Amino acid sequence: MALTTQGRTRLARSGVLAGLILGAVFAAGPVLWMLSSSFKSNTEIFELPPRLITGSFSFDAYTAILTDSETLRFFFNSYLVAGAVTILTLLVAIHAAYAFSRFEFRGKRVLNVVIISVQAVPPITLLIPYFGLVVGLGLYNTYPGLILTYMVFTLPYAIIMMTGYLNTLPRELDEAVRVDGAGSLTALWRVLVPISVPGIVSVGIYTFMIAWNEYLFALTLTRTTEMRTVPIGIQLLMGQHSYEWNQIMAMSILGSIPVLILFLVLQRYFISGLTAGSVKS
Amino acid sequence: MSIRTFTAPDPETLVNGAQPPKKRRQLRRAGESYGFLAPTLILLLVLMIVPIVMVVGYSFQDNVILKSSSEFTGIANYVTVLTDPGFWKATGNTLYFCLISVAAHLVLGLTFAMLLNSRLISAPSRAFFRALYVLPWLFTAAVIAVLWRMLLSPNGIVNFLLDTDVEWLASPQLALGTVTFINIWAGYPFFMVSLLAGLQGIPQDLHEAASIDGASPVQRFWNVTIPQLRPIIVSLLLLDLIWTSQQFALIWLTTGGGPIDVTEMLSTYTYKLAFANYDFSLAATSAVLVLLLSMVLAVLYVRHQKARD
Numbered sequence: 184m185a186l187t188t189q190g191r192t193r194l195a196r197s198g199v200l201a202g203l204i205l206g207a208v209f210a211a212g213p214v215l216w217m218l219s220s221s222f223k224s225n226t227e228i229f230e231l232p233p234r235l236i237t238g239s240f241s242f243d244a245y246t247a248i249l250t251d252s253e254t255l256r257f258f259f260n261s262y263l264v265a266g267a268v269t270i271l272t273l274l275v276a277i278h279a280a281y282a283f284s285r286f287e288f289r290g291k292r293v294l295n296v297v298i299i300s301v302q303a304v305p306p307i308t309l310l311i312p313y314f315g316l317v318v319g320l321g322l323y324n325t326y327p328g329l330i331l332t333y334m335v336f337t338l339p340y341a342i343i344m345m346t347g348y349l350n351t352l353p354r355e356l357d358e359a360v361r362v363d364g365a366g367s368l369t370a371l372w373r374v375l376v377p378i379s380v381p382g383i384v385s386v387g388i389y390t391f392m393i394a395w396n397e398y399l400f401a402l403t404l405t406r407t408t409e410m411r412t413v414p415i416g417i418q419l420l421m422g423q424h425s426y427e428w429n430q431i432m433a434m435s436i437l438g439s440i441p442v443l444i445l446f447l448v449l450q451r452y453f454i455s456g457l458t459a460g461s462v463k464s
Numbered sequence: 465m466s467i468r469t470f471t472a473p474d475p476e477t478l479v480n481g482a483q484p485p486k487k488r489r490q491l492r493r494a495g496e497s498y499g500f501l502a503p504t505l506i507l508l509l510v511l512m513i514v515p516i517v518m519v520v521g522y523s524f525q526d527n528v529i530l531k532s533s534s535e536f537t538g539i540a541n542y543v544t545v546l547t548d549p550g551f552w553k554a555t556g557n558t559l560y561f562c563l564i565s566v567a568a569h570l571v572l573g574l575t576f577a578m579l580l581n582s583r584l585i586s587a588p589s590r591a592f593f594r595a596l597y598v599l600p601w602l603f604t605a606a607v608i609a610v611l612w613r614m615l616l617s618p619n620g621i622v623n624f625l626l627d628t629d630v631e632w633l634a635s636p637q638l639a640l641g642t643v644t645f646i647n648i649w650a651g652y653p654f655f656m657v658s659l660l661a662g663l664q665g666i667p668q669d670l671h672e673a674a675s676i677d678g679a680s681p682v683q684r685f686w687n688v689t690i691p692q693l694r695p696i697i698v699s700l701l702l703l704d705l706i707w708t709s710q711q712f713a714l715i716w717l718t719t720g721g722g723p724i725d726v727t728e729m730l731s732t733y734t735y736k737l738a739f740a741n742y743d744f745s746l747a748a749t750s751a752v753l754v755l756l757l758s759m760v761l762a763v764l765y766v767r768h769q770k771a772r773d
Contacts, residue, residue: 196584203579203593210576211596213649214603216621217611229619279504286497294501301512303762305710307731308751311522311738312515315529335511342504367496396604398713403739414606418717421610428614435607443602 221245221432228428244433254434256409257416260326261438264412265394267330272337272390273383280345281371285357301339306399309335317404324406332400337390344389348382349375388445395441413438519755522748529744541749551750553725554733561644561729562708568648569704570697573655578689580656581663594660601653609717612646633719639726643718647711655700662696663689695772702765706758730754 215235220228224239248254282288283295313332322328356378357370365373376383398414405411411419417438420431498505523541525534545551580594600608615622616632623629632642666689674684690697712731715721721728721736734754738747 192584199579199582199584202575203585203589206576206579207593207596209649210653211599213611213615214599216615220614228614229617231619231624233621233624275503275507278500282497282500286494286500288494288497288501294505297508297512299766300759300762301508303706303758303765304512304516305731305751305754305758307710307712307734308519308755308758309511309515310735311529311744311748311751312518314738315518315522315744316515318529332511334507338504338507338511367500398604398606398716399735402716414604414713417606417610421613431610432614435603435610439603439607442604446602 217432217435221429221436223429225427225429244427244429245437247427247430248434248437253408254416254420257411257413258437260409260411261395261413262441264326264329264333265391267326268333268337268394269387269391271330272334272341273387275334276338276341276345276386277371277376277379277383279342280349281367281375283342283346284349285354285367298339298342301335306336310399310403313400314403323404324410326410328404329401329412332404333394333397336397337393340393341386341390344386345379345382348379348386352378385449388449392442392445516755519748519751522745523752526745528748530742534745537745541745542753545746545749545753550725550728550733551730554728554730557640557725557727558709558729558731560640561647561711561727562705564644565647565651565708566701566704569652569655570701572648572652573700574659574693576652576656577659577663580660597656598653600650601657603650605650605711605713606717608646608650609714612649613718616642634723636723636726639719639723643715643727646718647708647714650714651704651708655704658696658700659693662693666692695768698768699765699772702761702768706761706765709757709761710754730757 219235221244222240222242223237224241224243227234227237227239230237283291309332317323317328317332320328322331352375357367357374360370360374361367396414397412401412401415405415408419413434417431417434420427420434522528524536524538526537526541527534576597580590580597582590585593603611613633614620617623618629618631622632630638633639670688670692671684674688679687710731711729712735715727715729715732716735719727721732730750731754734747734750737743737750741747
């Protein structure tokens with residue numbers, strides 16, 4: 184017997200909902216388990232049958248991480264490096280974007296191709312010469328060594344996005360200031376930068392996330408524990424504490440919080456701006 | 465890296481951004497523009513041009529970086545690397561890892577995007593599920609690696625749920641499939657988010673017209689949805705291939721390329737040549753080969769983007 188239209192819709196609805204729930208278990212289940220494990224005692228993590236919330240629910244693992252000067256140092260290093268990369272990237276990118284958006288110059292096309300292709304260069308390819316350079320310049324195991332090399336990942340993106348943003352702003356805005364006799368630099372900083380704050384914040388947040396998450400260069404270009412960043416710190420916890428899984432999970436969550444918060448701030452922009460690939464005018 | 469650097473540009477943004485300048489000012493302003501670009505040019509030189517020249521140079525010499533006396537050896541390093549079974553093993557693994565990951569990212573991403581786009585579900589529910597589905601994307605590779613090591617440990621929850629007793633990451637038969645699965649989990653949200661935006665951009669009247677013509681939902685999927693999404697899908701596939709072929713942290717922190725060389729990728733193979741064997745000449749050679757692979761994919765991608773516009 185054929186279903187009524189209403190019956191068919193209801194059936195389809197149930198199907199979609201079932202699919203959504205199944206997918207949600209796949210997507211969020213592991214994350215939920217990470218959260219749950221961080222509140223357990225270490226002996227309960229592998230107990231059978233597994234329970235989401237156990238009797239010994241506590242913040243002990245978090246306390247252990249946040250009172251350990253070694254792990255706090257990982258956070259300090261990550262904030263310092265990611266913060267410095269963000270500020271430097273923005274400063275360089277804003278000026279480059281201004282040139283791209285408002286000027287014609289010889290070599291523009293070539294530079295465009297270089298900036299785009301930089302993004303496809305494998306980090307592992309750059310790592311070999313960077314190691315030679317960083318050691319040669321005495322920057323091995325230093326903050327400047329990490330900050331400088333991270334900019335190869337953040338700069339192309341930042342320039343492209345900032346240029347796209349400036350392209351959306353009417354040229355008359357800065358032309359007017361220049362006609363009044365002010366220089367280009369004044370036009371940029373007095374007129375364009377203040378009204379570009381939303382774009383600058385977006386690019387800055389993205390830059391921060393990239394730097395915060397970076398692993399390969401941090402692993403290779405630093406050596407001592409006091410120079411390590413959060414992703415390396417998580418790895419180090421696995422070795423030295425003989426698998427204190429609750430602490431490893433607590434550290435993982437604490438290390439993810441900055442990115443989670445920034446993502447929430449940026450969410451609308453992420454979702455809408457992604458397929459376009461750039462802010463189009 | 466789960467927040468992946470989506471730095472896919474509209475290739476024309478930079479070049480065509482400027483509106484034509486007024487002629488009489490052109491000269492002075494061209495000079496000025498180099499001033500604004502100077503920091504960028506210096507950084508590109510130091511971080512890009514010089515290192516690429518260096519790594520290519522290393523690949524034609526022996527004893528680089530660690531010893532002071534290196535000699536030009538022609539293509540000897542390339543012969544060594546290209547005749548090393550380990551290199552081809554890593555290439556095969558990388559190919560498997562990439563193709564399976566990318567295909568699964570597309571299928572999962574599209575499935576979830578279509579579920580999230582369904583009008584049968586209320587908007588707040590969809591927003592709730594979308595927030596959950598995006599989660600894997602928000603964790604960095606180090607976190608994803610330790611999380612799955614816990615979940616997949618012999619007495620972990622995955623074995624409990626499946627009622628098995630398997631060393632997922634240590635078994636020579638299963639390790640490659642397992643790291644690929646973890647990478648699938650980590651990477652599908654990028655496809656999902658992009659395809660969801662794409663789905664929302666398909667004009668509703670296309671679907672309505674097809675319905676009036678008597679097309680079934682399946683026919684509408686293949687004849688309306690897929691053709692409309694095609695340009696986005698091709699972009700996503702190429703970008704994902706580039707990124708997945710460069711994946712290092714996830715492999716390094718789950719299996720380290722092992723057991724033996726079962727999950728060795730071109731990235732870990734190259735890394736080990738440099739930082740385990742301290743043979744920077746061979747590592748540079750392998751790194752140049754990886755670079756060539758990425759450049760081929762990048763050229764395809766940029767061409768596709770241009771055709772899209």
